[in-house]
Amino acid sequence: MNLLILKAENIKHNLATVAGRQLEHLISVKKCTIGDSIRVGQLDGMIGTGVILALNERSATLRVTLEKSPPLSVPLILVLALPRPKMLRRVLQSISSMGVKELYLVNCHRVEKSFWQSPLLTEEAIEEQLILGLEQARDTIMPKVYIRKLFKPFVEDELSRIINGTEAIVAHPNSPEPCPMNLQQPGTLAIGPEGGFSSYEVDKLASIGFSQVHLGCRILRVETAVPVLVSRLYPA
Numbered sequence: 001m002n003l004l005i006l007k008a009e010n011i012k013h014n015l016a017t018v019a020g021r022q023l024e025h026l027i028s029v030k031k032c033t034i035g036d037s038i039r040v041g042q043l044d045g046m047i048g049t050g051v052i053l054a055l056n057e058r059s060a061t062l063r064v065t066l067e068k069s070p071p072l073s074v075p076l077i078l079v080l081a082l083p084r085p086k087m088l089r090r091v092l093q094s095i096s097s098m099g100v101k102e103l104y105l106v107n108c109h110r111v112e113k114s115f116w117q118s119p120l121l122t123e124e125a126i127e128e129q130l131i132l133g134l135e136q137a138r139d140t141i142m143p144k145v146y147i148r149k150l151f152k153p154f155v156e157d158e159l160s161r162i163i164n165g166t167e168a169i170v171a172h173p174n175s176p177e178p179c180p181m182n183l184q185q186p187g188t189l190a191i192g193p194e195g196g197f198s199s200y201e202v203d204k205l206a207s208i209g210f211s212q213v214h215l216g217c218r219i220l221r222v223e224t225a226v227p228v229l230v231s232r233l234y235p236a
Contacts, residue, residue, distance in 0.1 A: 001022070001025050001029070001030075001135045001136075002039065002135060002136060002137070002138050003039050003040065003041050003047065003134065003135050003137075003138040003139070003140070004018065004022060004026075004038055004039065004040045004041070004050060004062075004135070005022075005040075005041055005042075005043050005131050005134055005135055005140065006018070006040055006041065006042050006043065006050075006064065007042075007043050008042055008043065008044075008045065011042060011064060014063055014064055014065070015053075015061060015062070015063060015064070016040070016050060016061070016062045016064050017059055017060070017061055017062075018059060018060040018061075018062065019058065019059045019060075023058075023059060023060055026038070026052075026055070026060055027055070027057075032052055032055065032060075033052070033055065034052050034053065034054065034055050035051070035052060036051070036052050037049050037050065037051050037052075038050050038052070038062075039138065040062065040064050040066070041066070041070065041134075041138070041139075041140040042064075042066055042140060043131075043134075043140055043142060044140060044141055044142055045066065045070075045140055046066035046067060046068060046069060046070070046140070047066065047067075047068040047069070047070055047138065047140060048064060048065045048066035048067050048068060049064070049065050050062035050063065050064045050065075051063045051064075070138075070139050070140045070141050071099065071137070071138070071139055072099070073099045073100070073101045073141060074098060074099040074100050074101070074230065074234045075185075075186040075187065075234070076100055076102075076186070076187045076188070076189055076230065076233065076234060077102045077103075077104070077162060077163070077166065077186075077187070077188040077189070078095060078100050078102065078103045078104070078188075078189050078191070078226070078230075079104045079106060079159065079188065079189065079190040079191070080103060080104065080105055080106065080190075080191050080222070080226070081105075081106055081107070081108045081110070081111050081191065081192045081193040081197070081222075082105045082106065082107060082111050082115050082116065082193075083115070083193065083194075083222045083223070084112070084115060084194075085115065085118040085120050087221070087222055087223045088105075088115075088118070088120055088121075089120060089129050090223045091222065091223055091226050092126060092129035092130055092133065092145075093129050093130075093132050093133040093136070094133065094223070094226055094227050095133070095143060095226065095230070096129070096130040096131075096132070096133025096134050096136075096137070096139070096143055097133035097134070097136045097137035097139070098133075098137070098227060098230050098231070099137070099139065100143060100230060101141060101143045101144065102143065102144050102146075103143055103144070103145045103146070104145075104146045104147075104148055104154075104159075104162075105121075105145065105146070105147050105148070106148045106149075106151055106154055107148065107149045107150065107151050108151050108192065108193060108197060108198070108201050109151075109197075109198045109200070109201065110192070110193040110194070110195040110196070110197075110198065111193050116149065121147065126145050127142070130142055130143055130145070151201060151204075152204065155204050155205065155208060156204075156208075159188075159205075159208060160208040160209070162188065163188045163208065163209060163210070165186060166185070166186040166187050166188045167180075167183060167185055167186070167187045167188070167211075168187070168188040168190075168205075168208075168209050168210045168211070169187065169188070169189055169190070169210060169211050169212070169213050170189075170190040170191075170192075170197065170202060170205045170206075170210045170211070170212055170213070171189065171190070171191050171192070171213060171214070171215065171225065171229055172192070172196060172197060172202055172212045172213070172214065173196055173214055173219055174212075174214070175212030175213055175214045176212070176214075177211065177212065177213050177214070178213060178214060178215075178216070179213040179214065179215055179229060179232055179233070180213065180232075180233065181232055181233070181235075182233070182234070182235055183233045183234060187233055187234075188210075189229060189230070189233065190205055190210060191222065191225060191226060191229065193222065194221070194222060215228065215229065215232075
């Protein structure tokens with residue numbers, strides 16, 4: 001945890017209360033004691049420092065000073081076929097730590113129906129993974145995650161509008177063009193499931209303006225492809 005994320009409701013008169021997982025990390029990992037100063041940030045707000053005023057096994061009290069803006073976000077909208085639950089956890093942390101602020105989790109032909117029953121898709125579980133990514137990257141701006149279970153209506157009714165003003169690309173192993181590097185404009189990136197989007201789905205995306213790109217002859221797992229593609233399009 002490189003940044004302690006504090007929700008606004010837990011900060012009053014420049015004093016913040018910490019409990020649960022974050023308290024355990026302060027005690028067990030960081031070995032904090034009263035008087036120590038740590039990096040803190042308000043969720044969707046500024047970054048600064050927190051001085052520990054009180055600390056016990058139930059809670060910690062910090063005096064916080066917030067004076068620095070969070071890092072710039074990546075100007076990318078990510079459209080991702082819902083991956084298997086274990087992979088979803090890692091992907092959520094990755095996109096959050098890399099600065100992606102808009103994610104659409106979508107259904108498609110090769111997404112197993114059981115994936116949609118995962119408890120990781122609850123609002124609370126998604127938020128937990130995103131906060132872990134923010135803490136890693138010293139960022140405070142929470143990504144927005146949208147769930148779309150019907151591929152065709154989403155592409156036709158929403159995605160065609162969402163990609164307006166962006167360079168829209170779909171990662172597809174059989175495409176003739178390599179993935180571009182260092183985009184100078186906002187982008188929309190679509191990534192399929194482990195087996196890739198079906199031909200129908202690729203054609204559907206192409207019909208609204210997506211161009212197809214590849215990452216070479218190697219087929220990567222989704223959890224690997226996401227950070228590789230994001231860092232290629234928008235180098236740190």
